[in-house]
Amino acid sequence: MTGPCALRRIASHVDPATARAAFPYAWQAAAALYCGYATREAARPGESSLAPAELAGRAVENGNDHAIKFTEALLDENELRSDPVYLAAAQDAVSRL
Numbered sequence: 001m002t003g004p005c006a007l008r009r010i011a012s013h014v015d016p017a018t019a020r021a022a023f024p025y026a027w028q029a030a031a032a033l034y035c036g037y038a039t040r041e042a043a044r045p046g047e048s049s050l051a052p053a054e055l056a057g058r059a060v061e062n063g064n065d066h067a068i069k070f071t072e073a074l075l076d077e078n079e080l081r082s083d084p085v086y087l088a089a090a091q092d093a094v095s096r097l
Contacts (some may be wrong), residue, residue, distance in 0.1 A: 001089075004030050005073040009076065048087035055087065058094040067097040 003033065006027040011019040052075050059071035071090045078086035 001030065002069055002073045005077060033083070046088055047084050048091040050087070050091050052087065054096065055090045059090070062094050062097060064097040067094050070097075 004023075007019070007022055007026045011022075014022075048055065055071055056075060059068045063066070070093045072094075074086045074090040078085075
C-alpha cells in the first residue's frame with residue numbers, strides 16, 4: 001500500500017516514461033506482500049468505527065512508524081477514492097501494530 005502510494009505521489013515529478021516503467025514493479029511488490037501475509041480471515045476487514053481524524057490521532061498515539069506510515073497512506077487513498085476498506089485497514093493497523 002505505501003509503495004504504490006509513494007509512487008503515485010512522485011509520478012508527476014519524474015519523467016513520464018520512468019513513472020510508467022515503475023508502476024508494474026510497485027504493483028508486483030504490493031501483490032507479493034499481500035500473497036505473503038494475507039489470510040482468508042483478513043481478506044476484507046469490517047467497517048471502521050473511527051473517523052479519519054481519529055484514525056490519524058490513534059496512529060500517532062500508537063507511535064509505531066509502520067502504523068503511522070500505513071495509516072497516512074490509507075487516509076490519503078481514501079480521500080482520492082472513498083472506500084470503507086481503507087478506513088477499516090487503518091483501524092486494524094493502529095490496533096495491531
